[in-house]
Amino acid sequence: MKWKQSSVLPGFNLALGYSVLYLSLIVLLPLAALISKSMGLDWASFWAIVTEPRVVASYKVTFGASLIAALINLFVGLLIAWVLVRYSFPGKRFIDALVDLPFALPTAVAGIALATLYAPNGLLGAPLDRLGIKIAFTPAGIVLALTFITLPFVVRTVQPVLEDMEKELEEAASSLGATRWQIFYRVILPTIFPALLTGFTLAFARAIGEFGSVIFIAGNMPFKSEITPLMIISKLEQYDYLGASAIAVVMLVVSFALLLMINGLQWWMTRHRR
Amino acid sequence: MSKFKQIVLAISLSGFSAFSWADTTLLNVSYDVMRDFYKDYNPVFQKYYEAKYKDKLSIQQSHGGSSKQARSVIDGLEADVVTMNQSTDIDAIVEKGRQINLGWEKKYADEAAPFSSMQVLIVRKGNPKGIKDWADLIKPNVQVVVPNPKTSGNGRYTFLAAWGAALKQNGGNEAKAREFTRAVFANVPLLDAGGRAATTTFMQRQMGDVLVTFENEAEMIAREFGRGNFEVVYPSVSIDADLPVAVVDKVVDKRGTRKVADEYLRYLWSPEGQEVAAQNYLRPRNAAVAAKYAKQFPPIKLFGVAEFGGMKAAQKKFFDDGAIYDQISAEIAKKR
Amino acid sequence: MATQIAHKVVTTEAPWVRYTLTGLALVLISFMLIIPLFSVFFEALHQGWGLYQAALVESDALAAIQLTLIVAAIALPLNLTFGVAAAWAIAKFEFKGKSLLITLIDLPFAVSPVVAGLIYVLLFGAQGWWGEWLAEHNIKVIFAVPGIVLATVFVTFPFVARELIPLMQAQGSDEEQAALVLGATGWQTFWYVTLPNIKWGLLYGVILANARAMGEFGAVSVVSGHIRGMTNTVPLHVEILYNEYNFVGAFACASILALLALLTLAIKSYIEWRTEQQAIADRRSATQA
Numbered sequence: 001m002k003w004k005q006s007s008v009l010p011g012f013n014l015a016l017g018y019s020v021l022y023l024s025l026i027v028l029l030p031l032a033a034l035i036s037k038s039m040g041l042d043w044a045s046f047w048a049i050v051t052e053p054r055v056v057a058s059y060k061v062t063f064g065a066s067l068i069a070a071l072i073n074l075f076v077g078l079l080i081a082w083v084l085v086r087y088s089f090p091g092k093r094f095i096d097a098l099v100d101l102p103f104a105l106p107t108a109v110a111g112i113a114l115a116t117l118y119a120p121n122g123l124l125g126a127p128l129d130r131l132g133i134k135i136a137f138t139p140a141g142i143v144l145a146l147t148f149i150t151l152p153f154v155v156r157t158v159q160p161v162l163e164d165m166e167k168e169l170e171e172a173a174s175s176l177g178a179t180r181w182q183i184f185y186r187v188i189l190p191t192i193f194p195a196l197l198t199g200f201t202l203a204f205a206r207a208i209g210e211f212g213s214v215i216f217i218a219g220n221m222p223f224k225s226e227i228t229p230l231m232i233i234s235k236l237e238q239y240d241y242l243g244a245s246a247i248a249v250v251m252l253v254v255s256f257a258l259l260l261m262i263n264g265l266q267w268w269m270t271r272h273r274r
Numbered sequence: 275m276s277k278f279k280q281i282v283l284a285i286s287l288s289g290f291s292a293f294s295w296a297d298t299t300l301l302n303v304s305y306d307v308m309r310d311f312y313k314d315y316n317p318v319f320q321k322y323y324e325a326k327y328k329d330k331l332s333i334q335q336s337h338g339g340s341s342k343q344a345r346s347v348i349d350g351l352e353a354d355v356v357t358m359n360q361s362t363d364i365d366a367i368v369e370k371g372r373q374i375n376l377g378w379e380k381k382y383a384d385e386a387a388p389f390s391s392m393q394v395l396i397v398r399k400g401n402p403k404g405i406k407d408w409a410d411l412i413k414p415n416v417q418v419v420v421p422n423p424k425t426s427g428n429g430r431y432t433f434l435a436a437w438g439a440a441l442k443q444n445g446g447n448e449a450k451a452r453e454f455t456r457a458v459f460a461n462v463p464l465l466d467a468g469g470r471a472a473t474t475t476f477m478q479r480q481m482g483d484v485l486v487t488f489e490n491e492a493e494m495i496a497r498e499f500g501r502g503n504f505e506v507v508y509p510s511v512s513i514d515a516d517l518p519v520a521v522v523d524k525v526v527d528k529r530g531t532r533k534v535a536d537e538y539l540r541y542l543w544s545p546e547g548q549e550v551a552a553q554n555y556l557r558p559r560n561a562a563v564a565a566k567y568a569k570q571f572p573p574i575k576l577f578g579v580a581e582f583g584g585m586k587a588a589q590k591k592f593f594d595d596g597a598i599y600d601q602i603s604a605e606i607a608k609k610r
Numbered sequence: 611m612a613t614q615i616a617h618k619v620v621t622t623e624a625p626w627v628r629y630t631l632t633g634l635a636l637v638l639i640s641f642m643l644i645i646p647l648f649s650v651f652f653e654a655l656h657q658g659w660g661l662y663q664a665a666l667v668e669s670d671a672l673a674a675i676q677l678t679l680i681v682a683a684i685a686l687p688l689n690l691t692f693g694v695a696a697a698w699a700i701a702k703f704e705f706k707g708k709s710l711l712i713t714l715i716d717l718p719f720a721v722s723p724v725v726a727g728l729i730y731v732l733l734f735g736a737q738g739w740w741g742e743w744l745a746e747h748n749i750k751v752i753f754a755v756p757g758i759v760l761a762t763v764f765v766t767f768p769f770v771a772r773e774l775i776p777l778m779q780a781q782g783s784d785e786e787q788a789a790l791v792l793g794a795t796g797w798q799t800f801w802y803v804t805l806p807n808i809k810w811g812l813l814y815g816v817i818l819a820n821a822r823a824m825g826e827f828g829a830v831s832v833v834s835g836h837i838r839g840m841t842n843t844v845p846l847h848v849e850i851l852y853n854e855y856n857f858v859g860a861f862a863c864a865s866i867l868a869l870l871a872l873l874t875l876a877i878k879s880y881i882e883w884r885t886e887q888q889a890i891a892d893r894r895s896a897t898q899a
Contacts (some may be wrong), residue, residue, distance in 0.1 A: 016695075026760070034725070083632050104828070106848070110646065112651050112860070112864070145665075150643060160700060205720040210696055212723065212828045229722045234422075235595075248722075256713070348645075348737060349752065350735050350750075350752060473855075474852075577748075
């Protein structure tokens with residue numbers, strides 16, 4: 001079997017060659033430098049660095065907070081996408097546009113704005129504080145920042161699927177006597193499930209690496225609210241490039257695995273449908 | 275398409291050339307809280323330089339966390355001079371980047387530190403928690419705001435000040451000093467990455483009962499947040515934080531700026547330079563200037579990092595990964 | 611008519627459910643998006659226009675804005691060209707290893723910005739792979755504009771390609787094949803057939819990439835050197851002003867970035883609206899024909 005199916009369209013070699021070259025220069029080569037740097041360590045010391053208790057605690061914070069944020073967005077994102085597609089209300093177009101704000105707003109600005117708002121003397125933090133709820137400078141602050149940063153993902157993956165959905169299926173189910181909840185659960189949910197999962201994983205992958213917004217609101221307490229990117233920075237502050245590279249490689253592997261999973265999922269979906 | 279490529283090329287080339295400096299320029303790579311001092315000092319030095327050499331001099335400033343800035347120099351940021359808050363940052367440039375030659379601290383008087391500061395306690399107006407000294411920081415209902423010793427020189431000085439004060443109180447008992455310092459850090463509700471962020475947390479967000487920071491930061495807080503909003507408490511004993519400077523040998527030899535760079539740093543010790551320092555609440559070395567500003571610098575007992583065998587030894591003993599600070603953090607986290 | 615009413619009843623929820631869900635969504639959006647956005651402008655303006663304007667015309671702020679624009683102006687065309695080439699290869703052809711290629715293109719999107727900065731330091735830093743050679747030839751990459759451009763190119767790498775690939779896959783290649791059969795050259799086919807079909811998607815990708823390019827903080831912070839008035843981009847300048855306790859200045863510069871974000875979203879909405887209009891017009895002309 002040939003590795004490429006023949007086509008009458010021209011430009012494959014040029015387009016692919018250029019893409020691969022550019023990809024190699026901008027992404028692969030620098031990442032290779034990172035991996036080769038961490039190779040300066042033997043396996044035992046690499047393992048010792050990446051499993052140090054404080055670093056392990058930071059994985060728990062980073063992955064835990066990212067997971068919670070992605071889960072929150074699974075529901076919030078579905079809700080927003082649903083409302084935007086199915087209902088009409090004044091200002092809908094404005095809200096629809098605003099959903100992309102976290103993509104466009106610099107993360108540091110988001111972090112400062114959220115910390116100012118949710119601090120114990122902030123506009124929203126003060127009333128919450130009176131209720132005994134603390135958000136800024138606790139792990140909840142990290143979840144808040146990550147939820148903000150990753151809000152658009154689920155909305156933007158689910159929205160087009162909902163828009164394309166044929167109403168005939170729902171009508172048929174309804175005429176067969178299904179309740180609205182049954183229709184949602186049995187008909188709509190299975191259709192949008194792959195999109196939900198893709199949005200969830202994208203949000204999760206993005207949240208793991210986030211630094212700029214989190215650092216202003218996290219509190220950064222050892223073992224409690226230190227995120228893994230901060231561990232890299234803290235290693236760099238001690239001029240420990242090897243240690244920093246080792247932790248960076250762990251993060252890189254996780255990101256890569258997650259992305260591979262999404263793309264595998266999408267590939268499986270397109271196959272399954274046909 | 276080709277025209278477009280030309281434009282892109284032209285823009286990127288202009289990017290390159292814009293950063294090959296024109297006539298005499300100096301780049302001073304410094305740490306966070308020094309920006310106000312150099313904002314005042316640079317014009318004073320420029321005036322002196324232009325009068326003496328009839329030549330225009332422009333000075334570029336770069337500010338950030340002390341260690342982060344040192345790392346940038348190691349990685350190739352072409353600083354003519356570095357002005358840091360701890361000698362280990364300059365030592366790191368000597369060892370890791372070899373841009374500064376050994377023996378930099380002998381090139382100028384006072385171990386190449388033209389002025390010093392010390393850690394003081396900043397409390398809320400009226401001192402509602404009655405904080406007088408280090409011992410009050412371990413009271414159960416007191417919250418202490420400190421920047422992260424792992425990422426900030428300011429935080430490291432605070433750690434050492436608390437440790438040293440306890441050492442003095444307990445006749446040199448290390449175990450007691452460790453216990454005391456752990457109790458202080460158990461009262462820390464959050465760790466900001468740098469000194470400035472810690473001040474913002476304390477003043478702007480109104481978190482915590484006491485902020486431990488440099489004496490000269492207290493003056494900055496007064497200027498920015500108003501004098502009536504807080505009080506400065508001088509503890510019975512504190513740490514003498516020497517703020518060292520050095521010429522970056524490799525860069526000045528390459529750029530031919532050694533003479534200017536050297537003069538820029540040397541002038542820090544001149545009466546004029548010392549005066550600017552005193553105005554920014556940095557403790558001057560010059561006796562006459564010190565006498566003139568004696569009112570704003572209450573005399574208190576100080577100990578230096580020499581107490582710990584120098585900053586390098588202290589870094590290794592306390593702040594390296596897995597060292598005492600990390601152990602203490604782990605113990606605190608377990609107890610909570 | 612009667613059947614239509616019946617349809618409405620079965621494919622939507624009871625009014626109280628609709629209102630509750632809409633209300634809940636609006637409350638969440640207010641707390642998570644509108645109030646933070648509002649607070650940026652509030653902090654920037656609450657001490658008056660005068661201070662706000664003064665903060666923006668200050669020379670370091672102007673230099674930061676200029677640098678940000680230059681960086682975006684270099685990074686975007688590079689990623690635009692790449693995005694089109696990659697999408698052409700991936701969407702119009704079938705070959706092995708395609709899935710891996712797509713994953714690699716997505717990778718910069720999931721790499722922590724801190725790591726993105728670190729990798730360029732490892733390559734171009736004085737202690738890095740090529741540090742010595744670059745120093746000998748007096749070429750500055752990091753702590754100068756090229757390094758900032760590289761970091762920006764890295765973080766905005768997937769945007770255009772990500773936008774174009776599904777679009778071009780959905781469109782298939784029938785039109786291109788027809789053009790080729792009719793005797794058009796490859797370039798002509800691309801310019802006159804493919805490009806008009808993807809122009810809105812292309813623009814959308816560029817706009818998102820632009821917003822990200824101008825707002826990037828973490829990666830650029832590692833390679834910038836923070837020299838005032840020279841290598842500070844707007845997000846870095848915001849941090850510096852914030853650390854100087856100049857909150858009005860910090861939020862004023864932040865508001866510029868927020869305005870940019872809003873402008874981006876407005877253009878994006880306009881593009882979506884145009885695409886819809888075009889689709890409706892196409893359908894109409896199709897039914898008329």
